[in-house]
Amino acid sequence: MADNCSITAKAGGSSKGYEQAVSSNIKGSLQEVESDLPEDIRDHALHVFQAAVMDHSNVGDAIKRVQTEALSKIDERFKGERYKGFIKFDYDTSVVEIKVNKFGNGNSQFSSGIGVKKMVCPDPFMGRLSDPNMNKR
Numbered sequence: 001m002a003d004n005c006s007i008t009a010k011a012g013g014s015s016k017g018y019e020q021a022v023s024s025n026i027k028g029s030l031q032e033v034e035s036d037l038p039e040d041i042r043d044h045a046l047h048v049f050q051a052a053v054m055d056h057s058n059v060g061d062a063i064k065r066v067q068t069e070a071l072s073k074i075d076e077r078f079k080g081e082r083y084k085g086f087i088k089f090d091y092d093t094s095v096v097e098i099k100v101n102k103f104g105n106g107n108s109q110f111s112s113g114i115g116v117k118k119m120v121c122p123d124p125f126m127g128r129l130s131d132p133n134m135n136k137r
Contacts, residue, residue, distance in 0.1 A: 021059060022059050022060035024058060025059070026059060026062070026094055026096070027091075028091045028092025029091065029092055030089065030091055031090045034088040035085070035086065035088065036086060037074075041070060042087060044073070045070035045098075046089075047070075049065070051065075059096060066098055067098065071100050072108075074102055075106070075108055078102055079106070081104060082102065084102070085099070086100070093117055094114065094115065094116050094117060095114070095115045095116075098112045
């Protein structure tokens with residue numbers, strides 16, 4: 001029997017963090033929405049994402065709902081045109097960004113990014129954020 005490839009043998013570990021992030025639920029309130037989508041599509045995507053959060057859907061399901069229910073309208077709006085856009089939802093503990101890349105031939109590509117915010121308490125004596133990793137080299 002052949003030996004396992006030393007490069008790809010441990011490749012599954014890098015996706016474990018992504019799988020945990022996608023299967024988690026969003027907690028906290030919406031802080032900010034940043035987007036370059038047309039206003040009506042942006043508002044619909046925001047409504048769909050907030051509804052998914054209220055239904056206690058996990059992050060992966062919420063992203064999928066936004067892609068199918070709201071961002072699919074970009075195909076109709078920009079038919080035969082190239083379009084790139086994004087929407088970013090900034091919550092208390094996490095940030096979710098969904099990107100759309102529509103090509104002129106009608107194909108669309110969606111991608112998403114999920115991040116966890118690390119909250120740092122301000123240091124009342126120093127007057128700035130007290131982050132122990134700030135000055136590490």
